[in-house]
Amino acid sequence: MTRFSTLFSTLIVSAGLALAGANASAQTHDHSHQHDAMPAASQDDSNALADGEVKKVDKEAGKLTVQHGPLVNLNMAGMTMAFKVQDPAMLDQVKAGDKIRLRVERINGTFTVTKLQAAN
Incomplete structure (x- = not known):
């Protein structure tokens, strides 16, 4: 046993x-x-701009809807979403259909466009 x-x-x-x-x-x-799915951000990526296309400009809400590529600094994959803009004047620089480069940061818990320029 x-x-x-x-x-x-x-x-x-x-x-x-x-x-x-x-x-x-x-x-x-x-x-x-x-x-x-998303590479870790490095110091070289800390100021990188993402490619995007403006889908909607909402001046009343102070928001920009963008179909964007990966936001490396936020570890976020590409998608379409609305962002608050840091400077309302940014909304006068673009219109739906424009190709852009942008920087998005989390400011006080809100994803905010902090840099915006026309794509080359």
């Missing part, structure tokens, strides 16, 4: 280790994909 008990315990421990190893491998694999 003791020999059976030892064999059974060994099998249980081995199965547990195999499952733990498979789970750790799966977690490591999934974790690596999180970094593939």
